[in-house]
Amino acid sequence: MRKIGFLIIFMVFGWQHLVFGQSITVYYDWVTDFPVAEMVKHGQSREKILAINKHARPRKYSYKDGYSVYQTLKMTSDTIRVKAKVVLARQFVEPYFYKDFLKGTIHIIDMKNDSTTATEIGMEGFGEWRILSDTTTILGHLCKKAVLEKNGKSTLSAWYALDIPIMDGPEQYFGLPGLILKLRAQGSWIIRASRIEEGRCDEFLQPTYSKLIDYREYIKRRKLYGRGGY
Helix, strand or coil, X not given: CEEECHHHHHHHHCHHHHHCCCEEEEEEEEEECCXXXXXXXXXXXXXXXXXXXXXXXXXXXEEECXXXXXXXXXXXXXXXXXXXXXXXXXXXXXXXXXXXXXXXXXXXXXXXXXXXXXXXXXCCXXXXXXXXXXXXXXXXXXXXXXXXXXXXXXXXXXXXXXXXXXXXXXXXXXXXCCCEEEEEECCCEEEEEEEEEECCCCCCCCCCCCEECCHHHHHHHHHHCCCCXX
């Protein structure tokens, strides 16, 4: 096992090799990872929790020449059928993530009604990756496992592709020597790649927004409206 930081990756593997001269589009499924046994103990239906955990909410990641975007796509269905009952599948309100590896910044943009609120942060401070020896194959790509640690605690696990040298991933996560194809916050959610289109990327521009606020204020607002923090 070894720990690896953002700047260390640049020193060892090289900025040009891991970031530029690449283009790719990856479609991901975001699913809940609710602890079934625990929720059954609290009176929840096992069939309902299993059905909810299987219901995918689509996401799209695009990368080209040092820039990437990650965004929510429209669900094909907003309901889940559990036996004879129909359950509403809420589409979690997630922001739009825009990474600029040239400047070393991440824009996180919330889109609500006709206005947008954004925050800009540097590519540091999210924790430190610890790479493990575990491997698996995702969509034909050999992947290694890593865990993100902050203040000595593991916050989530990731699987990154050894043969896709883009040090990026869904949402604000990045910094491993390969594109992240799966993320898991155990007991909460899983993001997993469902389709990969290498050498292809739709054109995209840096998104516009009506207001830029401090990151701490941004997190406070998201939690105030029950939308979670990033």
